[in-house]
Amino acid sequence: MAAVSDVRRLQARVEELERWVYGSGGPRGSRKVADGLVKVQVALGNIASKRERVKILYKKIEDLIKYLDPEYIDRIAIPDASKLQFILAEEQFILSQIALLEQVEALVPMLDSAHIKGTSLEQRIHFQNLRQFGPKDTSPFLSMPPACSAWPRSTSSSRYGRGEDWKRK
Structure with missing residues (x-):
């Protein structure tokens, strides 16, 4: 009974698709899409009935559909x-x-x-960002490495454009 309603529902959907594709005038040829689908299904059924491995695969596909159904898990009682x-x-x-x-x-x-x-x-x-990105241990930043204290200082000009001779005036 459920298969018949599924076929009718599928046929209604295909007819709606035909109206979208062909317009209100219907298909230009005498064949409809549903007829072509039925022929393909019959041909696949004939091929499948002759081969044992294909029958097994069809059975497994049915099992997969059953297990993938979301309501299937609801039916299983843990x-x-x-x-x-x-x-x-x-x-x-x-x-x-x-x-x-x-x-x-x-x-x-x-x-x-x-x-x-x-x-x-x-x-x-702002405070959260400071806490998050601030240094965790500031002890290395408090002391200057020995190599930095030996850097030569320029006497000709400073950062502000004045030389060392401004102190002498």
Whole structure:
């Protein structure tokens, strides 16, 4: 019964396609697209009935269609024992997520403080960017490497166009 309704639905879709392709006048020739499709289907069926491997492939295609159906998974009932095994397998991960959630909940009062509520969104974004891209360890930047202290300094001109002789005046 379902196959008959599927064929009728397919035939209606093909007729709609013919109207789109050929216009309201119908096909110019006497053959319709549906007739050509039926002939191709019959020819494929005849070929498939003669070959055993093709029959097996058709059966596998039907199985694939059945398994790929989204409603198929809904029809499969997973036993409670399997569900319990899934949960127990993820127990450590779930416990670590609970610990992280408790830490976040403990920090919520800090987020509700007047200091944070008083800042604008632009300031918070700016400070977040500074924290994110700022140096993590500033100790290498506080001391100058020995090679830098031995660099020669120019006496003829400086950055501002004045030489060393401006100090003597």
